[in-house]
Amino acid sequence: MEPKSTKSTFDSEEWQWWLLVAVMVVLVTGAASITIWNNFHELDRHKAHPIRRPPGGVTQKYSDALRISTQFFDVQKSGKLENNQIKWRGDSGLKDGQDENLDLSKGMYDAGDLMKFGFPMAFTATVLAWSILEYGQHMRAVNELKHAQESLKWITDYLINAHPSDNVLYIQVGDPEIDHKCWERPETSTEKRPTIQVNASYPGSDVASETAAAMAAASLVFKNQDADYSKLLLEHAQKLFEFANSYPGVYSKSIPVIQDYYNSSGFVDELLWAASWLYHATGDRYYISYVTVMHGNAFANWGNPTWFSWDDKLAGTQVLLSRVNFFGSDTNIPIEENMNLQMYRRTAEALMCTILLPPPTNKKTNGGLIWVNEWDSLQYAIGNAFLALVFSDYMFTSETPYLYCNGKLYEPMDLREFAATQADYVMGNNPMNMSYLVGYGFNYPRYVHHRGASIPIGSNTTCQDGFKWLNSTEPNPNLAIGAVVGGPFLNDTYIDSRNNSMQAEPTTYNSAFFVGLVSGLVTSSSVARSFT
Ligand SMILES: *[C@@H]1O[C@H](CO)[C@@H](O)[C@H](O)[C@H]1NC(C)=O
Ligand SMILES: *[C@@H]1O[C@H](CO)[C@@H](O)[C@H](O)[C@H]1NC(C)=O
Ligand SMILES: *[C@@H]1O[C@H](CO)[C@@H](O)[C@H](O)[C@H]1NC(C)=O
Ligand SMILES: *[C@@H]1O[C@H](CO)[C@@H](O)[C@H](O)[C@H]1NC(C)=O
Ligand SMILES: *[C@@H]1O[C@H](CO)[C@@H](O)[C@H](O)[C@H]1NC(C)=O
Ligand SMILES: *[C@@H]1O[C@H](CO)[C@@H](O)[C@H](O)[C@H]1NC(C)=O
Ligand SMILES: *[C@@H]1O[C@H](CO)[C@@H](O)[C@H](O)[C@H]1NC(C)=O
DSSP states (O other): OOOOOOGGGGGGGHHHHHHHHHHHHHHOOTTOSSOOGGGGHHHHHTSOOOOOOOOOSOOHHHHHHHHHHTHHHHHTBOBSOSSOOOTTOOOBOTTTTGGGTOOOOOSBOOSSSSOEEHHHHHHHHHHHHHHHHHHHHHHHHTTOHHHHHHHHHHHHHHHHHTOOBTTBEEEEESOHHHHTTOOOOTTTOOSOOOEEEEOSSSOOHHHHHHHHHHHHHHHHHTTTTOHHHHHHHHHHHHHHHHHHHHSOOOHHHHSGGGHHHHOOSOSHHHHHHHHHHHHHHHOOHHHHHIIIIITHHHHSOTTOOOOOOSSOOHHHHHHHHHHHHHHOOOTTSOHHHHHHHHHHHHHHHHHHHHHHSOTTSSOBOTTOOBOSOSTTHHHHHHHHHHHHHHHHHHHHHHTOOOEEETTEEEOHHHHHHHHHHHHHHHTTOSTTOOOSBTTSSSOOOSSOSOHHHHSOTTOOOOTTTTHHHHHOSSOOSSOOTTOBOOOOOTTSOOOOOTTOHHHHOOOHHHHHHHHHHHHHHSOOOOOOSOOO
């Protein structure tokens, strides 16, 4: 059942609206051109105010989409597979890390090649862990919780081994120069797979913080079922954060060869993101001080929302820290820190307004997709739709009735409905009638840019002659099920060509965003007030 729009019932509350307008006029200063009603939610909460919640019950299409999208993590697994359900996948990367006496065999290939890039891999884990923390009950309702947890653990097992001592983190397995000169299945690859580390002399605060964030978030996921594992993750997370904070540096400056692949634009966003996760995982108020009075002014860029992506974690940090503001039980946070936390929430609200307000505030395709960049265009739409959905659930759960955006009132249901439009676009409700979720519906990309999916299992191809499978005009012989490809152009069209890596290459973080998004939509119960 589709949630219904509820704006029409606004009239009955007109008196209240005018009261709020009056209060707003008094309180809103020129500094905050975008702000929201829930300045007053304390006031509202005690009234018999009917908050319209989304209806209960499982929505079949999102349940189907969730069941499909989680499978992409199985498609991407490196290492000795367990309970493998993907018929055309097998063991690979078994010797990864051996040169360094490490077992880096697990983890996931980031996209269509055979590289294990630590930065996006850790981000994938952070987003997946966050999705499980917010929507684990929804996943359980459609029998996908265990699968999601196992996928997460496949990455965190790798991350633990990639952090063998305090100030050393392995951030890559495989050489992209070598890798990209080949087109072969991971199972048959014999190319050298060197590792790269960051350390005190070659620091990488961005990748170390992202890894800390992933481990802190995952420590919460596993807290109740495997206390030792959870504790281990948290210890690594704290050490990595210390490393990141003590040796500031952009990893792609320390190691310039990364720049052609996952070039990082800076690390302060990841420091804040990691500290925010560490606060949730430990309850240690040091981390609140870190993101507020210690570094908020310099790092947080309050008031200027940016799009959530593998490179920019500010928006995620703002939404995650809004949790403290919405549900926080720590009443001893000092006033100044609380005011800084408000700034995070205000900036999250500004992002929500940017998402909701019609163009030109927020650029969209004619088909309604959030538009930021043509490389991996879907990443921005689904990543930010995920944030919108989480934020709408924070509003529902805290009974926060309104979001006020430049003279317009929105309700949490508006945010939820908008988030659903982005998921629906991906699932085929778009001008091409094309599902960008591989394996969903009938009309999805057949020429996904993916080495393993494009090469028949029995073919004995090696590095160079494998290119005949890239060149082939036949559709992929293997289904990269659950892949969310890069996505359409600004004009909503898509070229289904294997060589079109801009549009046709899937990534694990696209899948993590999408899993989070559809697990939030699959049924309606509200988010967990507390992660623990
Ligand atoms: C530190 O990392 C750099 C870059 O990966 C590497 O070249 C160097 O050998 C490392 N230092 C040590 C002591 O291992
Ligand atoms: C990587 O990012 C840095 C900082 O944003 C920039 O100066 C550099 O030119 C980028 N490198 C490439 C190859 O794009
Ligand atoms: C998409 O489907 C709609 C409705 O079924 C149809 O009118 C439209 O022509 C289709 N567009 C394309 C590009 O196939
Ligand atoms: C596969 O190719 C390699 C290298 O060309 C060759 O040594 C091997 O015998 C082939 N295996 C099969 C089963 O054809
Ligand atoms: C694949 O196509 C490229 C470009 O057309 C060509 O140079 C190459 O020889 C082809 N490789 C194979 C193995 O067919
Ligand atoms: C694929 O695209 C690359 C880069 O645009 C080009 O160099 C290559 O020749 C193309 N290969 C084929 C088979 O079209
Ligand atoms: C859509 O945009 C792409 C990229 O700008 C362009 O190559 C293509 O021709 C456009 N297609 C249509 C139908 O306008």
